[in-house]
Amino acid sequence: MSSQALTARTLAAIADSQQGINAFLYIDREGAMNAAREADVRRRMGKPLSMFDGLTCAVKDNIDVAGMPTSNGLGYGDTAPLAREDAPVVARLRAAGVIILGKLNMHEVALGATNDNPHWGRCENPLRAGYTPGGSSGGSGAAVAAGLCAFALGTDTMGSVRIPASYCGVAGLKPGREGLTTAGVTRLCRQLDTVGPLARSARDLRELWPILNGTANNQVPPARRTDLGSVRWAVLEDCAGVGVEEGISEAFRDLAKRLPGAGHVPLNFSAIDFSAIRRAGLLLCEAEANVTFSAERQRQPQLFSEQLRGLMQWGAERSAPELVQASDKVQAAGDWLRQQLQNVDFLLTPTAPQTAFPFEQAVPVNQANLTSVANMAGLPAISIPLGDSAEGLPFGLQVIGAVGSEVALLAISVALQEWLAEHDLAVTA
């Protein structure tokens, strides 16, 4: 199929989906079709820029795409400032021939994990109407799950790529702290922010990685199968202690029992005071939001929801030493997690303690407990689909790797996903 045909069909599907799923905040039909035409010329001449040349991507609305608005999920309507330059990760995709379809719905300024956006409307989970797709990159998870793009970019400060990947049944990668440049990405929390891709499989993420981090040189990286049997795993043992739903715990325990490997070490989060580090991570975001958005908030307070203004106000009223203490707690939790990798290759946990839930339901406080620690540690982490609940809602498996291990993490995740498919575990619980 030509890129033009694919892109036209995708744009039509997006238009149809907006009423229900509401994944897009901005759609660039003309730019996408022009780019698709150019991709088709290259493909006809046998000169594709990469294996993704002519394929489609959509971008979370806190990542700059030249000529498109960057709203950060704030109430700009059609008045959001247009980005002058592509964020480097976007520029690299463009240089690989990727078609940029538009900008995606997100939780307001990425501070929250339901994507119940008060200005742009909820982004719905494509797998269940009225349910959250997770967040803050809810539009990214929903768009990939609904087939509205080949892959999407999101950002992940405490789990914002991996939680929507888990809730929407797709794969999502949060790189390590130095893994991918966050230039051109609106800052939420410098210490924790990362930008990462969501796609239908770990295989897609693995192929995307060298393009995103600028090491591809537009060459297709060699496919690589890793032997699971040689891997030393640390496996979360205390699922109940972190409030993991019973169906997810069962599937995870079943996986741990059957998974090949060169040793399973139990992983236990009892040293972590989740309530304390959650408040600490949140305070870092609240304080920084006062700096990032201070000018805009003074000029146009109506862009910000009352709830967000409240969070920012809370951050503004904290003292500098309180912020230091919060940063210390975040750092200590990260140090602890890195220590857990000393004698193993990867850590395994469920991605989120629950499946997607109705928007009407109270937001579970533990949504990001299992994901945020990887941000605090600066470690790369991936979520791949692990199974489906009795209700038919997906949940993810999180794999956390050592500093700088993105390539190995992606390779092992591909092998894991193949193993899950072969062993019928991807449809349990």
Added chain:
Amino acid sequence: MSSQALTARTLAAIADSQQGINAFLYIDREGAMNAAREADVRRRMGKPLSMFDGLTCAVKDNIDVAGMPTSNGLGYGDTAPLAREDAPVVARLRAAGVIILGKLNMHEVALGATNDNPHWGRCENPLRAGYTPGGSSGGSGAAVAAGLCAFALGTDTMGSVRIPASYCGVAGLKPGREGLTTAGVTRLCRQLDTVGPLARSARDLRELWPILNGTANNQVPPARRTDLGSVRWAVLEDCAGVGVEEGISEAFRDLAKRLPGAGHVPLNFSAIDFSAIRRAGLLLCEAEANVTFSAERQRQPQLFSEQLRGLMQWGAERSAPELVQASDKVQAAGDWLRQQLQNVDFLLTPTAPQTAFPFEQAVPVNQANLTSVANMAGLPAISIPLGDSAEGLPFGLQVIGAVGSEVALLAISVALQEWLAEHDLAVTA
């Protein structure tokens, strides 16, 4: 000479020097002599632990040495808590057979660069009575310069190893952010703190490096001479703009003119608002001091000078967003400096804008202008002696390298120091 003879002679010299130089806050005569005896046994058996086996070291009093007090330069007298464990850098020295003589004078909590300590008394510059040795690792610079140890450990948050190295005519290394673990070192500012050695020459620092960073495996690293002619330098051109004293500027310009290399690029700090980043760096320290010392300050306020209490109070009264803004400024200055390394191998500047000055003189505000930016960038930087002023006071040359370049930086610094000696530049101005 036996280690026992050397150590005994050094302990006697220390005792003699205390009245004048006052470099030591704590001296462990018995421990040092016992360690020297053991070193002599190893040496007699032809089994030294390293080339430093039996040589002496002294440690700044904010670095833990098991069984010795850690006062941080606060007014503990002989009531300072004893460290239970060696900081890892100290443990590695001990494992290499190094004799730990005691703990060194320092600026109160390392926040200042004169070592005019209100509780323990001034540490004097061994080269000129009544003059500052620099700081905050003033005792470290003075002890090395006066021959009271083979080398010393200091800490460097904005220049606290390199400034005393410059003022005292010795060599000092500040590693990059990930270069040496700061575990067991009292925190002043997490973002900027480093621990590093001072010694009589770059050659000594080069030999120490693999021991300190745990890569030595107790093997002597091979000597290495680097060809200066192949190095691309960026050279500070605007000495007057950063207030460098005329004698230092002249010697530095003379060096730049004659130094071999594969190209000299001008380096210009006009993009840096030194006054703003100085205040920003200071605020990070002031805010963190409230956390690091809060319990002790409540229990024993008299340990803290009135000036330090004032600085801490200032930090306590700042808001969390003000701290974020300070951290942003520090980060931006660091980003800028790292960019200056894009097309060159090393940056060259004078270490400090002035030579040592009398304690009675007002403290120049620009003392750490040329050093602090390397901390903000997380880059390794060294100070080696460049020349002497008309007054006969030494001043240093700062060489800044890329992230992770400590080994190359040390090799080039050895070559530079040899070149300086051969070209009679080390005694100009």
